[in-house]
Amino acid sequence: MTAGQQALEAPVILTYPDARLRRVARAVAPDDASLPLALRQLEQAMGAGPGAVGIAAPQIGLDQRIIIVDCSAARRPCRHHGRLVMLNPVIEDRHGRVLGREGCLSVPDWVGMVPRSQWIRVSFLSPEGETRRIESSGFEARVIQHEMDHLDGILFIDRVVSVRDLVRRTKG
Numbered sequence: 539m540t541a542g543q544q545a546l547e548a549p550v551i552l553t554y555p556d557a558r559l560r561r562v563a564r565a566v567a568p569d570d571a572s573l574p575l576a577l578r579q580l581e582q583a584m585g586a587g588p589g590a591v592g593i594a595a596p597q598i599g600l601d602q603r604i605i606i607v608d609c610s611a612a613r614r615p616c617r618h619h620g621r622l623v624m625l626n627p628v629i630e631d632r633h634g635r636v637l638g639r640e641g642c643l644s645v646p647d648w649v650g651m652v653p654r655s656q657w658i659r660v661s662f663l664s665p666e667g668e669t670r671r672i673e674s675s676g677f678e679a680r681v682i683q684h685e686m687d688h689l690d691g692i693l694f695i696d697r698v699v700s701v702r703d704l705v706r707r708t709k710g
């Protein structure tokens with residue numbers, strides 16, 4: 539920590555079955571006065587989870603449609619857009635369907651096989667208020683869909699096809 543930086547208390551990551559994870563978050567305006575603090579808290583919460591590739595505002599109790607996705611440090615290399623800070627993301631088009639393994643900071647003890655679209659086109663606002671549109675596929679597309687679900691109160695455990703697709707994370 540350097541001089542002048544303010545120590546920020548690390549936000550608590552809400553875990554299942556906290557009811558706040560089930561709310562539908564509100565659209566956020568780029569000039570919302572609470573946005574800079576929300577973004578700092580999200581960055582901090584994401585940094586606290588080792589290997590975290592994404593986080594959504596409802597996971598720290600914020601009722602705003604904000605997600606951060608960053609697959610550049612994913613354990614398995616994949617195609618990605620670097621760090622994406624997305625306000626009010628909307629999936630405009632999608633195709634394909636693939637099963638893949640997911641975990642979540644808010645469901646720490648479980649991993650599951652979840653079906654997702656293989657390819658998506660998503661539009662969103664940057665924190666600077668610019669409209670952006672990207673096409674994403676594979677693992678990054680999966681992470682975007684997972685984080686966007688949080689904005690609608692949906693967890694990956696809701697999407698597993700069968701309870702046999704849900705396994706307890708091995709400790710250690």
Ligand code: ZN
Pocket residue numbers: 641642643644684685688
């Ligand atoms: Zn999650």
